[in-house]
Amino acid sequence: MNVLFCMLMTVAVNPAIKLNTSWPDSLGVHFVGNWPFGPAHAVAQGDGHVLLGSGGGIYILNIDDPTNPVLLSDTIRTRGFVMNLRIRLWSPPAAELFVGAGKAGIEVWDVLDPSMPEQQCVYNTPGFAYDYDAAGTFRQYNTLVAAGDSGVRVVSTYPQPEELSHYQTPGSARGIRFDGWYAYVADGYSGLRIINFSDPYNPFEVGFYGIDFAQAIDIYWDQTGERYYAYVVDSYGPVTVVNISDQSDPQYAGEYALFGYYPHNVEVDEPYLLISNYYTGLQVASLTPPFHSIGYYDTPGYACDAAYSHYQNCALVADWHRGLRLIDINDPFHEIGHFDVPDRALGVCVDDAYAYIADHRGGLRVIDVSAPAYPREVAHCHTLGPAIGIDVSGTYAYVAAYDSGGLVIVDVATPGNPHVIGHCDTPGKAMDVHAQNSLVYVADDEEGLRIISVTTTTDPYEVGYLDTPGHAVGVVVVDSFAYVADGTGSGIHIIDVSNPSSPLERGSCVTPGAAEDIYVTGSYAYVADGSTGLRVIDIADPDNPHEAGSFDTPSYAYGVYVVDSFCYVADSSALRVINIAVPTNPQEVGYYTTPDCAYDIDVKSAFIYVADGNCGLQIYKNTLIGVTETQHQAINPRFRLCQNPINGDRVTVQLDINYPRNVILDIFSILGQNIETYNLGHLNAGNHNITLPLR
Numbered sequence: 235m236n237v238l239f240c241m242l243m244t245v246a247v248n249p250a251i252k253l254n255t256s257w258p259d260s261l262g263v264h265f266v267g268n269w270p271f272g273p274a275h276a277v278a279q280g281d282g283h284v285l286l287g288s289g290g291g292i293y294i295l296n297i298d299d300p301t302n303p304v305l306l307s308d309t310i311r312t313r314g315f316v317m318n319l320r321i322r323l324w325s326p327p328a329a330e331l332f333v334g335a336g337k338a339g340i341e342v343w344d345v346l347d348p349s350m351p352e353q354q355c356v357y358n359t360p361g362f363a364y365d366y367d368a369a370g371t372f373r374q375y376n377t378l379v380a381a382g383d384s385g386v387r388v389v390s391t392y393p394q395p396e397e398l399s400h401y402q403t404p405g406s407a408r409g410i411r412f413d414g415w416y417a418y419v420a421d422g423y424s425g426l427r428i429i430n431f432s433d434p435y436n437p438f439e440v441g442f443y444g445i446d447f448a449q450a451i452d453i454y455w456d457q458t459g460e461r462y463y464a465y466v467v468d469s470y471g472p473v474t475v476v477n478i479s480d481q482s483d484p485q486y487a488g489e490y491a492l493f494g495y496y497p498h499n500v501e502v503d504e505p506y507l508l509i510s511n512y513y514t515g516l517q518v519a520s521l522t523p524p525f526h527s528i529g530y531y532d533t534p535g536y537a538c539d540a541a542y543s544h545y546q547n548c549a550l551v552a553d554w555h556r557g558l559r560l561i562d563i564n565d566p567f568h569e570i571g572h573f574d575v576p577d578r579a580l581g582v583c584v585d586d587a588y589a590y591i592a593d594h595r596g597g598l599r600v601i602d603v604s605a606p607a608y609p610r611e612v613a614h615c616h617t618l619g620p621a622i623g624i625d626v627s628g629t630y631a632y633v634a635a636y637d638s639g640g641l642v643i644v645d646v647a648t649p650g651n652p653h654v655i656g657h658c659d660t661p662g663k664a665m666d667v668h669a670q671n672s673l674v675y676v677a678d679d680e681e682g683l684r685i686i687s688v689t690t691t692t693d694p695y696e697v698g699y700l701d702t703p704g705h706a707v708g709v710v711v712v713d714s715f716a717y718v719a720d721g722t723g724s725g726i727h728i729i730d731v732s733n734p735s736s737p738l739e740r741g742s743c744v745t746p747g748a749a750e751d752i753y754v755t756g757s758y759a760y761v762a763d764g765s766t767g768l769r770v771i772d773i774a775d776p777d778n779p780h781e782a783g784s785f786d787t788p789s790y791a792y793g794v795y796v797v798d799s800f801c802y803v804a805d806s807s808a809l810r811v812i813n814i815a816v817p818t819n820p821q822e823v824g825y826y827t828t829p830d831c832a833y834d835i836d837v838k839s840a841f842i843y844v845a846d847g848n849c850g851l852q853i854y855k856n857t858l859i860g861v862t863e864t865q866h867q868a869i870n871p872r873f874r875l876c877q878n879p880i881n882g883d884r885v886t887v888q889l890d891i892n893y894p895r896n897v898i899l900d901i902f903s904i905l906g907q908n909i910e911t912y913n914l915g916h917l918n919a920g921n922h923n924i925t926l927p928l929r
Contacts, residue, residue, distance in 0.1 A: 259827040261823075263824045264855045265853075268849070268853060269291075269611060270311050271291040271308070272577065272848040272849055273578070274535075274554060274558055276318050277539050277558065279545070282298075284297050284303065284543070285331060286573065289575075289576065289850050290313065290848075290849040292312075293305060294307040300548055300560045303571060305573075306349050312333060312341055312829075313337075314849075315830055318333075318365045320332045330344060330354065338358060357389050359397070360400075361383055361387075362382040363379050363381055364382055364409065367410050378412050384400070385402040385403045388400060399434055401437040405423050408420050409448070409450040415430055418451055419451070420466055425443055426466050427442045430481075443466075446469070450499045452465050452507075454507075454521055461477060461487075462479040463475050463477060463487060465502065466500075467500050472490055472491065475489060475525055490519050493511065493517050493530040493532075495513060501541060508541070518530065530567065531567040534556045536553065540552070549561040556574075557575040558572060560572065579594075579846055579850050580593070582624070584603065587604040588603065590626050591850070596616075596621070598621055598633055600614065603843070606853050616654075617633050617644070617654065619640070620635065620637075623667050626646065631652065634667045634677070637662075640657060642654055643692075656688075658695060660681065661681045664676050664679075665707040675709050675731070681706075684698075684699045685697050702724065707719055708750055708762075715728055715731065715776060717773070719751055726759060726761055740776040741773075741776050743779040745763045747765045747769075750793070755796050757772060758770055758772060758814075759771040762794040762804065766786055767787035767805070768786075768791060769783075770817050789807045792806060800814065802835050803835070808828055828849070830848045830849035831846065832846055832847075886925050886926075887925075
């Protein structure tokens with residue numbers, strides 16, 4: 235077997251030092267690192283601190299002053315989207331955080347020291363990890379995962395994660411709670427299912443209760459110990475209370491009238507039941523009969539999850555793009571503090587050691603990528619409208635700020651202090667920008683191409699325009715031609731901009747899909763064409779462009795970038811690598827499934843930067859262009875992974891670790907496929923030379 239051990243030096247490692255870059259759906263592309271933060275979807279109360287699921291990452295916050303939450307750590311970075319969080323406090327002192335990470339399965343973290351969390355295990359379950367619960371004692375437990383269409387998966391998480399069994403529910407397992415021998419599963423259109431797991435290898439169903447669409451669940455024994463309730467969220471109706479004292483015969487016990495509609499989640503946190511209504515915020519209710527609401531607070535975002543802080547006597551709400559909201563639930567309910575989070579990464583442009591992210595309602599984010607295995611945010615800047623597209627030239631970032639900002643100019647001379655210095659409101663919806671010399675070209679949706687002078691960046695103004703027939707959503711300028719991706723049914727348009735005040739269309743080519751983005755090199759334009767993938771257009775004669783080749787990607791192509799003989803496509807669910815050595819016959823040679831939705835792409839040096847929607851910035855490497863063995867490529871504040879000399883049938887791996895911890899090492903083939911996993915156990919701080927067999 236051809237194993238390329240030098241790939242170990244570009245693994246993406248967070249400070250918890252778990253060297254795991256495997257992914258179930260990849261080829262020829264290697265994960266390097268990520269800054270995966272996005273909307274807040276999950277929240278949990280720790281021992282005096284709060285854990286907030288933000289996109290694919292987790293912020294740990296100090297709320298000693300609930301009016302001003304303070305960031306303690308952002309080092310927990312999953313490979314998926316954080317769907318749910320659950321924390322277990324053990325004696326002797328220990329705190330373990332269980333993370334349901336969607337496509338990436340489950341993770342367990344030691345968060346006893348919230349400033350320095352340590353990853354304990356990762357297990358990529360089949361399906362999509364919506365929810366989970368754990369049974370057992372400290373580091374001796376099984377985790378039950380609600381994995382959507384893949385049913386309930388039973389995973390032993392210590393000392394080495396492995397699946398013990400699974401139970402295929404009739405619906406789609408979305409929520410789960412475990413108590414005694416029984417799992418209570420919110421199973422989509424199949425309602426509430428009750429499964430006996432007394433033998434984890436042979437689970438069986440003992441009862442069910444019909445719910446239109448069971449999305450989430452929590453359970454509670456009342457104080458008498460005689461009545462046992464399940465609180466089931468029905469996406470199409472109320473929160474239903476089911477008496478589950480007899481698991482074989484669950485009975486209707488009551489329901490809660492909702493303030494609004496679309497309940498999203500439910501959480502038992504004595505003495506309250508917290509209901510997260512996606513569109514109408516937090517609702518607080520009684521746990522026992524008579525089941526009634528105590529009050530509600532309409533949060534500014536979309537309430538996805540809630541917890542109760544006994545430490546500060548307030549509710550904590552994961553409020554999507556509006557971050558964490560802290561609500562005093564004494565009458566009248568009112569907000570006392572908040573913590574902001576990023577929104578959706580829709581555009582990316584890399585310049586020197588920084589990635590500039592168009593973060594929709596979050597404006598412009600500046601990410602330091604000098605250590606690509608562990609990028610970090612250094613600043614952000616609110617733009618005048620939702621940031622959709624971005625280009626950077628010199629010391630300025632030019633942002634397409636959709637319908638309320640037009641072109642926004644941000645001074646990034648000091649990346650840690652970006653600030654808006656000028657803008658030019660366009661008549662349409664600014665979707666994309668390209669800066670060239672003293673002009674910025676704006677794809678302005680239904681208003682076509684707008685040309686803006688930025689000679690004076692504090693006072694930009696329009697000098698010319700051309701109204702394309704479709705919806706201009708992408709633009710690139712090469713020499714004296716602007717190439718516009720003009721949306722559905724309109725394809726691409728080639729515009730002569732040698733006279734910016736009077737642009738002239740030279741030619742066009744209709745594509746079969748929706749032209750979303752365009753990249754031009756040589757005599758060809760490469761078009762991300764929505765549902766029809768990549769289209770290659772011969773533009774040697776600008777008056778007569780025509781399709782020369784195509785590759786129909788599996789998903790929806792939003793973005794495109796070309797380097798040498800490789801075309802990189804942001805294909806919604808994945809990054810695609812297309813070999814275009816022969817432009818008339820493009821062929822896929824690599825791909826990597828991203829955690830959320832790949833919208834945009836930039837390539838610099840050896841690294842591929844993907845704006846991945848709700849999961850922020852993802853960084854990859856094309857392994858097909860070769861890897862150079864150099865010292866200390868894996869940059870991380872707590873360890874170094876050095877050169878790995880091969881000697882016969884063995885390889886020696888040198889690790890330099892800053893402090894004691896558990897280490898798991900993954901070996902990859904030249905195609906980026908996981909070959910072998912080694913659990914190295916607990917290693918002390920210092921240098922370690924570890925000899926591993928080749929097989």
